[in-house]
Amino acid sequence: MMRDFSDDHSALALNTATLGHNVEGQGAGWSPEQVIDTCCELGLGGVVFWRREIGGAAVRIGDYARRSGLTVAGLCRTPFLVGPSAPQPRQKMLDDFEASIDMAAGLGAGVLTIVTGGVEPGTKGMGESLKRVAETVAEMAPLADRRGVRLALEPLHPVYGGDRSCLVTVRDAVDLCEAIGHPAVGIAVDVYHVWWDTSLAGQLARAGGQRILGYHLCDWLAETRDVLLDRGMMGDGVADLKSIRSAVEQAGYDGLCEVEIFSANDWWKKPPRDVLQTCIERFRSVC
């Protein structure tokens, strides 16, 4: 059953990417504390940070958020585990994976997002790369679990299949969860990456609410100009946001809805407070 959020938007979380954190001279340029203050002021329920914004201040920022009454819903992200841009040698990748778990634990972020990385050099197709992802996540899951962090495998859009994510469907993500078989491992569902998948509702039901660790909002613009940095505001694209949310909640997810919009030439150029107001309005009207 879809919950009624018409009178508040505490189910909404901000992923700081929405404010253009990661492009020099664009976006808010706010400190994590400023982000937390503004989210609280506007009545959001949570925030998701990126590692580059936190540095060595995880515990301090996590405490600041908790004292402010804001949930740190997640942290982006592990290093790539496989593919052409994964840290080499493997131990370096594992060390960085552990550092990302430590940071999530320090922040008190319950979920750490995994972006798998692309097709492992020297191999073809997804099979071997997914197998190595399963091995690495199985290896790290007990450590994450001990630190109170769950690992969310996020399938990315198939356009990223070569270099950024050998994991491109919810189906494969649930298969990975089943292969790994650890309760600290689940999936993240991002509208941008999965909107086109007509089998989505069935795969989310298969995942079940326990395994869905995050739900990310934006929109797919009909004429996307740049697959990395031209995401749309909810309502401006072709994704069926109400149906996808309904499927996520029917599957049992009752966590926050996290808005994550990479938009270098549009939303990152607008005043960040206006962007947040628009996110809230759209969350109420079209999500």
Next chain:
Amino acid sequence: MMRDFSDDHSALALNTATLGHNVEGQGAGWSPEQVIDTCCELGLGGVVFWRREIGGAAVRIGDYARRSGLTVAGLCRTPFLVGPSAPQPRQKMLDDFEASIDMAAGLGAGVLTIVTGGVEPGTKGMGESLKRVAETVAEMAPLADRRGVRLALEPLHPVYGGDRSCLVTVRDAVDLCEAIGHPAVGIAVDVYHVWWDTSLAGQLARAGGQRILGYHLCDWLAETRDVLLDRGMMGDGVADLKSIRSAVEQAGYDGLCEVEIFSANDWWKKPPRDVLQTCIERFRSVC
């Protein structure tokens, strides 16, 4: 069972897009007759043209190919049937659809490719658009059948889902075939569009050899710079070409393998005869 083509490449067909037909000042700039002559000389088994290359000369070009011993394996393509770029009003689209069937029949091309078009304006997600595609194809299939032309629904990569193709998986294409239920309707399978799909072999088996009307070759470059015009030569990317071909043939397909490479900044700039020689070598070694 995979056939042995080590001593010939008559199973290879050229889609003329590979020679950059459609960009001013790039590619071969050959007439259809020159394309036919060169394909015959190099020992290819077939050719696939685009409508813009044929104009009013379908019967003459078809006859020329047959006299030369070359199969005209297909014609690209119908207008978009739905989405923001479909001809309006609908009757204009239907008239152009019929004109494309006429051209395929005139050429003696057994297969006409359908690219569906994107998400219908005013709707969200794929559902309504796919329903309209099914209605239109069901309406046109008897006409195509009477003219000896089969209609190949080609799922495009999900990156085109918004504006070019609401049909983005083989699964949905087979669902459409089943919904339409006409023997003149099948699917085309293009490596570029489906390489990432780990459920591919199962869906091809579900389609069956009778419904697979075309198999298109190229490669997905790990770092694709432009999703329209940066396709790779077979062997230069991350697609598992041998496994995909094996799955297509295991499903019962015994038609030609059609090389179709859109590559504005690489292969279209090379001498077309060299491009064809490379296609032949790669077809033998990596496909």
